[in-house]
Amino acid sequence: MIALSMRLLRLGGRRAWSAAGLVGAGVAVATTLLAVALGALHGLDARESRTGWRTPAAASPEETPMALLRARTDQVAGRALEQIDLVDPRPDAAPPPGLPRMPLVGELWVSPALADLLRTLPAGELADRYPTATPAGVLGEAGLTRPDELVAVVGRPAGDPVLTAPGPSDVVPVGSFDRTEADTTVAGIYRQLTYVAVALMVVPIASLLGASARLTAARRVERLATLRLLGASTRQVTVTAVAEVTAVATVAAVVGVAAQWLLAPALAHISIAGGGWFAADLRPSPLVSVAIVAGVAVLATGAAIGGLRQVVVSPLGVARRQQPQHARLIRLLGLVGGLAVFWIAIVASQGGPAAVAGLIFGVGVLALFGSVSLIGPLIVRVLGRSMTGRARSVPALLAGRRLLDDPKGAFRPLAGLTLAVFVAGFLAPLTTVIAGEVGADDGVLVLQAPAAQADRVAAAASARLATLGVAARIGPVTAAGGPGGTAETGVSAETGVSAETGVSAETGTTAASGPASPGNPGNPDGSGARGTEDIVAVPVLPENPADRDRVRTALAPLTPGSLVLTRAEADDEEIVLVEDLRRGTLVVLVATFLIAATATGTAAAARVLDHRRPLRLLRLAGTPLAMLDRARWAETVLPLLVLGGVALALGLLCASPFASAVLVFSPSGLGLLGGVLVAGVALVAATSAASRPLLRSVTAGPGRED
Template sequence: MIGLALRLLRLGGRRAWTSAGLVGAGVAVATTLLTVAVGALHGLDERESRTDWRTPAVAAADPVAQLRLRTDSAAGRPITQVDLVAPVATAAPPPGLPRMPAPGEVWVSPALAELLGTLPADELAARYPGPATGLLGEAGLQSPDELVAVIGRPAGDPVLTVPGRSDVVPVAGFDVPRPAGRDFAMTDVYRQLTIVAVALVVFPVAGLLGASARLSAARRSERLATLRLLGASVRQVTVVAVAEVTAVAAVAAVVGVLLEWALSPLVAMIPLAGGGWFAADVRPGLLACLAIVAGVALLATASAVGGLRRVVVGPLGVVRRQQAQGARWLRLLGVAAALVVLLVVNAAMNVVSVDVVGIVFVAAVLAMSGAVALIGPLVVRLLGARMAAGARSVPGLLAGRRLLDDPKGAFRPLAGLTLAVFVAGFLAPMTSVAAGVSPADGAALQITAPAGATGLEGATRARLASIGLPATVTAVDDPRDRVDLTVLPADPAELDRARTALEGLVPGAVVQTEAEQRHEETVLVGDLQRGALVVLVAAFLVAATATGTAAAARVLDHRHTLRLLALAGTPLDALDRARRAETLRPLVANGAIALVLGLLCATPAVAAAKALEPSGLLTLGGVLVAGAVLVLAATAASRPLLRSVTAPDQERSR
């Protein structure tokens, strides 16, 4: 029977190949996006594994080095500076280095080496004890464009005692695994945010996979029902249905994974956490790729099997097109359950630990996304009944009846756009919060000295005067037993020269602006805005694919009815206006509901009213415009197909 199924697909003619192509296109796009989402999580794990050495296991005695991790800056870019004090030459070196750095040596990342060769020495190179000794390898870098300097320091170096925002760690060994239960790090924040972003994308992608597998459901059901009436057993019918859909979906899934691998250099250019990626980071492992392909094939199989019940139980009704595809009120129970999940998550957000907050939040995202998908066909059914009862024109009556007869099928082309609106409603208040974060001062340099330091102002002015750089200098005694020195260069372009000139003024201190001290926060805000844009683009890419393919497939699945209407004298323009009516009105209704549910879903993290701020309104407005354009484009693109299936010679060419 598998051979029969594949033969029916191979010899089915242009229509069979068109349907298979639509299924394959939808599955390939969905699989590519799903692989990108899984690749993002894989990339974060790879990054963390390469940078774990910067927060090593703490030694109780006899450390191999004293490590202090700090952030410097040059040319507006952060430089991760790793100071190793009194390193033991025979100990295992940090990843990416051939040996332990000796005091006075400076090992730099390739990107920092390039920057050192570009900037004048008085803007960067003069800060280090000597020229670059060698390059830090990929094994010790977060990203290919990361600026890193590993500096060997002698025993008793002032870097150990100077005030700062980081602690000194006695290193047990760079080859010694850290004990479990480490402190929460910024990487964990990104992992939790990525999990939420993946959840926002995965549900629309899964919906597209299911919709793609059912694109030619009507044509397939008729053929299988005919086989059933001719005496085929339930098992044989099941094998035929599953083999055809699974074969197309599996091939398309492999194409989708290969496409993601081919596009990984472009995906790797999307910055996150202050840098890009190595292309291998965003490529899931072989087992993960096999799991994605198997999962896609299983989902396609489940979709095919789910459509067999009517064929097995009532094949004659399928052939005669007597089965209605209603949407039951029972769906409201699912919506109520989703709201309960949201309330539970809202309460749990105040008590769960930070390292699992994203996973908890995903439960609300998936539940509310499911509510959007559940209530959609019911809204279509109610709207269809109202349109049919109050129709004043032929297109209105046709649209109402088609919605009422098959609300699930009518909602399928709208599901992607509806979920995209849900995603936009969820992200709108988030982007408003990110846009509202006030920028830090990036013009004045700050130096922190131990309490009791004297003559700092005079020494600072003398150093700046020696290079002819005017600046305003002030010193303030901080209540935390330290002295804070502020330097404001008259020319902002001279910031790096001033920073380099002041290197060593307070031995061991790093000279930074307030904005540079808050660099991680600034990067996180930018990543939130960029991530929201990426998720929205992904959601609308899914929506565009689903809308276009499902609109065309709906014409193919209803070609018999459309042809009969055309033969009865219904103008093509009336059929086309009916298609627009059965798309736009349900989309507006479901989009409004999805927007409300998206705003509700965001409430455990941020107030929904934030969506009314300029950034949120811009997001929502862009979504509405994009949604309208997609619907109109999908309708226009499938008009030639409508014309072809209603042509007079269409029946004879079958």
């Protein structure tokens, strides 16, 4: 029977190949997007496996550490520079990934991108920050996050000031670079967010696969019913029906995975967590790729079997059109169940391990997604009954009857758009929250110094910048802000007392005490990075923003071991995360609409083929094609608006743990929802126009049934 199915496909002519091509295109698009999402997860894991050595687990008290490590983020040329200081490194110890040996005291190892900057930038902007201007070597890919990452690994002597310099990062005694801290860093946050993004796309992809598989089923349902009447067994008909869909879906899935592999170099330019990717990181492993192809083939096969269930059970029912697809009220239980699962997932994700919080929340999102798909046909049925009873025109009556007779089939072309509205409802209030998280960089560089030395540091900074010919405003001294601090660090030419911090510029003292942080060891014995002195900030504002790197490089020696950063630069990791959230919401929304567009077009074509006989009979009875087109429009727009409203409400519910629903009325929220509505209506119009030639074809004369 498989050979028969392949023969029917091969000899089916232009229509058979066209339908198979549409199925293959839909499956290939869905598979490519799924592979991209899973490739992002693979890339995050690959990144973390290469850079976990920068956050090693502390050596046990019984171990002799191979070095004291402190990882911090500096800035140069407007880019983040990861600086890894290894204090008192043991030359015979196993080196971190990417290095052939442990750096010696006074040595500098850099990434390829930083090596290029050292060659191109003046020494006063970069090289003078390090013990030597000539790197001992270049880090390999095994120790880098991405090709363009800026990384400096510096060997420091025992007791170096970097151990006690103020800042938010810890000094860790390293027992082994193979033992890293648990996944509680920003990388873990990205992974959890990716889980949610995958969940947001899984159901639309499944809907697209189902629509694609049903296109072939609709085309061949009568031919298979004929085989059933001629004596073919249930198994034979099932194998014949499914073989074509499975073959086409499998080939298309392979094409989709291959397309993702070919697109990986282009996808690698998408900036996430501060930069691009290694192309190989974005390619799922061969095992995952095989699993994607197998999963897509299984989903397509299941959709084909579901679409041919009536053929297997009752071929006469197919021929006589006596099996309308009812949508029963029991589907409301699916909504109740989805809400219950979502509530359980919220509770579990908030109280469970952080490493699986995103995965658990994704399960809740899938539950709400499933609820939309379950109650969709029921809503369509109710609308069909209402339209039929209130119809005042022929198109309205035709539309109402078609909705009432086949609510499941009427919902399928709208499923993708409905789920896209759900995603927009989820993301709309979040965009408002994200937009409010990004602050502007005021350009004020901060030197953190002990309070007793603040005036001396400010005077030395002024003298040094004057020698370099750099114009800048310095002062007043404030409580430590910027890197590792919380207070404001305004710049003023006047002296006096800061109202925000209570720090006197005349005395350089602070009213607050700054005890050492117990989790921030900085002395060789791990007693605390800040020591027991109060730390104050000396703000410096270069008049020319282009002098920022010269100023930070020139002033760094005044507070040995410290980094000279603005508050925005000190919060660079958080700012990058917020920007990535904004970019990620756009990517997920665009991907969802791409899936929705493909699914809507495919399902609309399948629906025309499902109803080709009654449509043909209406044309033979004298019904104008334009009237049939208006009926199709009527049976689409009203259900889309109602279903969109329900999906929007559930999407806002899904976002409620993170943002208030009222934020949807903010300019960014309304803009997003308005764009989704306009795009949805435009997509429906485009789909109707695209399927009009098919409608004309199937209604123009007796023709063939497939």
